[in-house]
Amino acid sequence: MSKLSGVALVTGAGRGIGRAVAVRLSKDGLRVALTARSAGELAETAAACPGETMALPADITDTAAVERLFSAVEAGWGQVDVLVANAGAGVSSSIATTTDEDWQRMLDLNLTAPFRCVRRAVPGMVERGHGRIVVVASVAAKRGEPYISAYTASKHGVLGLVRSAAAELAGTGVTANAVCPGYVETPMTDATVAGIVDRTGRDAGEARAILERKQPIGRLIAPAEVAETVSFCVANGAVTGQGINVDGGAVQS
Numbered sequence: 001m002s003k004l005s006g007v008a009l010v011t012g013a014g015r016g017i018g019r020a021v022a023v024r025l026s027k028d029g030l031r032v033a034l035t036a037r038s039a040g041e042l043a044e045t046a047a048a049c050p051g052e053t054m055a056l057p058a059d060i061t062d063t064a065a066v067e068r069l070f071s072a073v074e075a076g077w078g079q080v081d082v083l084v085a086n087a088g089a090g091v092s093s094s095i096a097t098t099t100d101e102d103w104q105r106m107l108d109l110n111l112t113a114p115f116r117c118v119r120r121a122v123p124g125m126v127e128r129g130h131g132r133i134v135v136v137a138s139v140a141a142k143r144g145e146p147y148i149s150a151y152t153a154s155k156h157g158v159l160g161l162v163r164s165a166a167a168e169l170a171g172t173g174v175t176a177n178a179v180c181p182g183y184v185e186t187p188m189t190d191a192t193v194a195g196i197v198d199r200t201g202r203d204a205g206e207a208r209a210i211l212e213r214k215q216p217i218g219r220l221i222a223p224a225e226v227a228e229t230v231s232f233c234v235a236n237g238a239v240t241g242q243g244i245n246v247d248g249g250a251v252q253s
């Protein structure tokens, strides 16, 4: 795409990174379809977007919902040009205490749901000869950290999906990239802070400082900084198959 236009679908658009991405792509000039489970949060995101939006509440782990979402966008605006697979969540536990349910929930939400969205988006993009796929992964797609094995496995997996999709789609006009943030200022990180407080008895300020120090720049990443990188992936037709770290220098690759 030489200029930013067309139709974007952003999953997990209700808050945090997904909201910032939706607002950024709307400012860039795209029509943005917003999805997450909470209709109230989607309405808040829609209100923050300067351009046209469509709010579609759904649980992205439901296969039928993926088909419904794409069909609704196509019926309203035509084919999806830009897919941002951002919806995700984490769980913290040691390997020994990670339950089958936790493991499956991480794979369903962080790996299988992006796969189903990519699978549904690709034929239309290839047919039109242009498209952008951006998955919001994590630095956990690049390296292992203790107590997040299920999350880390799911994020390594989704980076593999992106790399394979980019290789398969090269030459079609469709790019696929992952954006890999460190700790970002979002409700998900607030939950991580609360978890550290519960487990260690530290106060919230100390717990937050631990997460700030994970980025060599010494602070959390702003959601808008992640959104800017997504916007770059949408604008650029030559960068594909990459996992772009937005992590204040934590992972050098």
Ligand SMILES: NC(=O)c1ccc[n+]([C@@H]2O[C@H](COP(=O)([O-])OP(=O)(O)OC[C@H]3O[C@@H](n4cnc5c(N)ncnc54)[C@H](OP(=O)(O)O)[C@@H]3O)[C@@H](O)[C@H]2O)c1
Binding pocket: 011, 012, 013, 014, 015, 016, 017, 018, 035, 036, 037, 038, 039, 041, 058, 059, 060, 061, 086, 087, 088, 089, 090, 109, 136, 137, 138, 139, 180, 181, 182, 183, 184, 185, 186, 187, 188, 189
């Ligand atoms: N925060 C970080 O430090 C950080 C770092 C690296 C990577 N990431 C990744 O960035 C992405 C966004 O994280 P965030 O920090 O913005 O998280 P967040 O603040 O918790 O927001 C997550 C969004 O995903 C949606 N979502 C969750 N489960 C869903 C489901 N089953 N179906 C549909 N939507 C669902 C949530 O809405 P509902 O709950 O209403 O459905 C919400 O809109 C995730 O993939 C996460 O792994 C985050």
